[in-house]
Amino acid sequence: MNSSEILGFLLPGSDLIQLIFGMSILLLGSATLIAMFWGARPANWERKWNGSGADDLDVEHGSVNEISAAVASTGEKMADLMPGVLLILGLLGTFLGLGIALNKASSILIEANAGGGMDNTMISLMGMMEGLGTKFKTSTWGLMAFLIIKALAGLKGYEEKRLRWCIGKMKAAFEHSRQASRESSEQQQQALLGILKKLDQTLLAQLQANREVLERQLQLSQHGIQATTVALSTTHQAIDGLQQVLLPQLQTLNASSLDTSRSLSKATELLQQHGEQNQQQLNDGQAMRASLENELRELLSTLTQIAQTNTTAQATTHLAIADMQQALLPQLQTLNASSLDTCRSLGEATTLLQRHGEQNQKLLDDSHATRTSLEGFIEANSSNLGAISDAAGQMAGAAGGIGQSANQLQTAIGEFKSSVSEVLDGIKRDLAETIGDMGESFAHNMSNISATMAQATSGISNAVSDLSVNVGKTMTSVQQSNDASMAIQKNAHVAFIQSSDTLNEKIEIMKGLVEDLRERIVKGLQAVSESNRNMASLTQRNDSVVEHSSRSAEAINQLVEQLKSLQLSSPLQPAVERMIKQVDTLGSSLSNIDQHISMLQQAVGSSSNCEHIGHIRNAMQDVIEHLKAIDYRMNQVTLDNESA
Numbered sequence: 001m002n003s004s005e006i007l008g009f010l011l012p013g014s015d016l017i018q019l020i021f022g023m024s025i026l027l028l029g030s031a032t033l034i035a036m037f038w039g040a041r042p043a044n045w046e047r048k049w050n051g052s053g054a055d056d057l058d059v060e061h062g063s064v065n066e067i068s069a070a071v072a073s074t075g076e077k078m079a080d081l082m083p084g085v086l087l088i089l090g091l092l093g094t095f096l097g098l099g100i101a102l103n104k105a106s107s108i109l110i111e112a113n114a115g116g117g118m119d120n121t122m123i124s125l126m127g128m129m130e131g132l133g134t135k136f137k138t139s140t141w142g143l144m145a146f147l148i149i150k151a152l153a154g155l156k157g158y159e160e161k162r163l164r165w166c167i168g169k170m171k172a173a174f175e176h177s178r179q180a181s182r183e184s185s186e187q188q189q190q191a192l193l194g195i196l197k198k199l200d201q202t203l204l205a206q207l208q209a210n211r212e213v214l215e216r217q218l219q220l221s222q223h224g225i226q227a228t229t230v231a232l233s234t235t236h237q238a239i240d241g242l243q244q245v246l247l248p249q250l251q252t253l254n255a256s257s258l259d260t261s262r263s264l265s266k267a268t269e270l271l272q273q274h275g276e277q278n279q280q281q282l283n284d285g286q287a288m289r290a291s292l293e294n295e296l297r298e299l300l301s302t303l304t305q306i307a308q309t310n311t312t313a314q315a316t317t318h319l320a321i322a323d324m325q326q327a328l329l330p331q332l333q334t335l336n337a338s339s340l341d342t343c344r345s346l347g348e349a350t351t352l353l354q355r356h357g358e359q360n361q362k363l364l365d366d367s368h369a370t371r372t373s374l375e376g377f378i379e380a381n382s383s384n385l386g387a388i389s390d391a392a393g394q395m396a397g398a399a400g401g402i403g404q405s406a407n408q409l410q411t412a413i414g415e416f417k418s419s420v421s422e423v424l425d426g427i428k429r430d431l432a433e434t435i436g437d438m439g440e441s442f443a444h445n446m447s448n449i450s451a452t453m454a455q456a457t458s459g460i461s462n463a464v465s466d467l468s469v470n471v472g473k474t475m476t477s478v479q480q481s482n483d484a485s486m487a488i489q490k491n492a493h494v495a496f497i498q499s500s501d502t503l504n505e506k507i508e509i510m511k512g513l514v515e516d517l518r519e520r521i522v523k524g525l526q527a528v529s530e531s532n533r534n535m536a537s538l539t540q541r542n543d544s545v546v547e548h549s550s551r552s553a554e555a556i557n558q559l560v561e562q563l564k565s566l567q568l569s570s571p572l573q574p575a576v577e578r579m580i581k582q583v584d585t586l587g588s589s590l591s592n593i594d595q596h597i598s599m600l601q602q603a604v605g606s607s608s609n610c611e612h613i614g615h616i617r618n619a620m621q622d623v624i625e626h627l628k629a630i631d632y633r634m635n636q637v638t639l640d641n642e643s644a
Contacts, residue, residue, distance in 0.1 A: 090142020
């Protein structure tokens, strides 16, 4: 066996079946290899991964092996299925060729048995035997295509590459999911920090507004205190000027002093009432201060519990309010003390005026002498009365200023109280709403964050566990598949070697059977030819036997006639009767001979009854022996007749 014989065996012949199956196996194998090398690329896997939009693959759609099988291209699937198809196609061609060859061999044998030429039969059989080995070409081509595709697929390693590509894609998808979870958590944290910053800014704005309101209230209070101080200083100046004006004119101003004392007493009462009102307002301010301190303490404790970062600002506000209250309280106390001093000074002035009135009354009794001077004094007093009226107007203006200052102070205190209450209510309401919103938003955000983190953590843990399990299963299955494929390849190699050995043995046995069949066919044909020659000679011998039998029959008939003529006169009647019986036996033997001859003719005419030739020969031998016995007996009868 050399390379030329192998190449000649592998190349297809001019047979139509070989051409069809060879072209089919070649085209399918080439198309499979081209599709495999073209399809086993990351670009095709990426296109299968992305899909058309509605059927996109995702990491949650299955395990790594399932996704790897889903993204496999048509060429890879063909590479998995086509080797078996090509192997089966090659076996189909082999069985089809063998079936056609066997049918042809049977037809050749039938033609040989029908009386065809031996040479043509042998030529047809030899041609059939020469083409018998070519029937295994398709199986060889199928096996070669199977081995080539499997070997190239193993060298290509597209399954492992596709599996690694799927693992990389799933790893990237998991990393993207984790990155998205981290970004979402960071965004939520940034949103929470932004809300806290906005809350801090809102609190700072509220505190700044409260500070501005308190500063305005402080300015109003200072303005009222300044107005009160100016009014009191004006009152003191007016009283000092009045005392300076009245001291030189005490004797002439008794009546007017009484009126003045009454007006001053009324003014004193008004001032006392005003002082009591101031005291009441002071008490109300102190009560309001206490309530404000309590509310501010509660507010400060609440703010301290909620947001420790605002403690400094709240403490500053509290200190500012306390400083304002402490700054306002001494001024109110000073105002009250000045009012009390004014009342006391007015009381003392009233007492002095009463004493001077009594002294003036005494002096009036003694001043009749000074009447002339008093007239001048009256004139001067009229001017003084104008001055007093002017002073009274000034005092009325001062009293009006004091009343206006008191009203302004009361209005300022009321506005301060209302504004402080409104500010505190607004602060409480805003703080309550802000704290509630902050608590709700914080609780909601924390619940969302906790739920999201729990889901993300559980998802990540599940994904990691599933990935580890799937990777373990994948590596185990890959190892098992590799081991199984190696075992299958080993078994296939062993089976192929065994099948090759068995096939070689079968071929050797078939060669022996064909040689044996050839020898038997040759021997059978030789036997048929010899039997034909024997039948021809036997036919000639049968013809001679028939002629001899006809002559014997004629002689027997003549002998019978002679015997009939001699029967009446011959004493050998019993012998003659025996002769007649023998003649009858001879007639039956001749009829048997005729039957055997007809059977022989049928055997010669039908080549399918060659197996009866031996029986015919035996029958002919029996006939010949029987005829010899008859001839011997006839000779004895003749001798007996001659002796008689």
